[in-house]
Amino acid sequence: MKILVPIKRVVDYNVKVRVKSDNTDVDLSNLKMSINPFCEIAVEEAVRLKEAGVASEVIAVSIGEKACQEQIRTALALGADRGIQIETDAQPQPLAIAKMLAKVVDAEQPQIVLMGKQTIDGDNNQTGQMLAALTNMPQGTFASEVKVDGDKVEVTREVDGGLVTVALNLPAVITTDLRLNEPRYASLPNIMKAKRKPIAVQTPEELGVEISNSLDVLKVEEPAARSAGVMVESVDELIEKLRTTAKVI
């Protein structure tokens, strides 16, 4: 079976972004960019399914400007077999991304689409669910365990109250949570090998998807800053402050 892994290029998780002074966007110039951590977990899971003999091919797909080929190369170095880049400078919103991914699903016919539950930049947590709806696939979101069994997959999901396990007919969409696995580091030989793996480039027009974003961003601001606090010297002083100054206990 084929596994399709949509991945996104995002600002590295260690970077604290700043808002541009004209309040139109965040300033991403000269910041370190990486593969979204949840997408990295998705690649790792797909590669493990291939190593276990469950999957036959792992395809990484990313939608974005040319530079997102770097993140596709990262996925190839982790063990994906080939890449697809859908090249666009427009910043598509989740619904448009899901529509493009649905076209790739049509063409590639994967049995599983493994992707991140959310990106650490957009924080939308939508794309996988939207893709599942558009392709009429079931979904296992926020996965902490994935077990393929014949024409079904069992997914254990991290939910607010604990864990819930669902059984999904294949093909299915699975979105990853933090506990699904710990991604490996790409070895130098694998990084070299990845350079020779193919990346096909397509455009939204070729897929027949028009990118129309229905949400306008009017402004982007810094969150309200917290006023400076104080250090206390002892547990007694802490209790006293909480009782009489803050009045919260």
Add this chain to the structure above:
Amino acid sequence: MTILVIAEHNNDALKTDTHKVVAAAAAIGGDIDVLVAGANCGAVAEQAAKLTGVSKVLVADNACYEHQLAENLGLLVADLGKGYSHILAAASTTGKNFLPRSAALLDVAQISDIIRVDSADTFARPFYAGNAIATVKSNDSIKVITVRTSAFDSVEETGSASVESIDNAQDAGISSYVRSELTVSERPELGSARVIISGGRGMQNGDNFKMLEEVADKLGAGVGASRAAVDAGFVPNDMQVGQTGKIVAPELYVAVGISGAIQHLAGMKDSKVIVAINKDPEAPIFQVADFGLEADLFEAIPELNSKL
């Protein structure tokens, strides 16, 4: 303008998340209907009818909705939602699961995690782990929205809405429920706790969380954790506070042995009062703390417990 709010519940009781989503709906303005989809969920509908500001409660009581499977609920909400100007759900793991499906079926965007309503089409939402707040205007005919419940106060229960049952079973037949392992706790849930005490990697193991539980019980607090504490297996996943866990804003948040990574701060920095207990004076958590105590937690927590 009529707004559809999807109730959050476990078939027996309504969750307070719904009270907060109704508050967001009231800020938008217009009539408010609440959909209770579940199985044998009549008691939930009764409760929902009491929410202040609600005109009508729709009950879809069918076995196919028992476990809130996204495939089925997504279809139902997309079908009913056609007649509404807005569809709102909590940004809980349930809301986040089914609502984007409904949005895609309706061919509209979803606005995730709103923290403020500016007008009927303009909302504020955080992104980049809460380091930026975007004001977003929707041009869609139906606005599909998840609400960050920590940013809204619950409505009261002074209403008496009509309750109408609807016969609309949307069984997609492509997924099924297998089992659940839900955490049972006597302590308040993180989403509604007035006080939260959270432990991080500094706690060293799961047993040591008992120290925090003792303090929590004296304060009527919920107990949370950092990702590092969950990953290390000290505590279950539903205790994780942060960008990719639970977002909380209690009156008092006490962070114990937590360094204060961006991703953790994203989940708690809107708390009214923040206390940090950490032995490292350089820990970034002190930058957001109202009261910081530089101390070894294994001395400070037992002392705190004995003096409360």
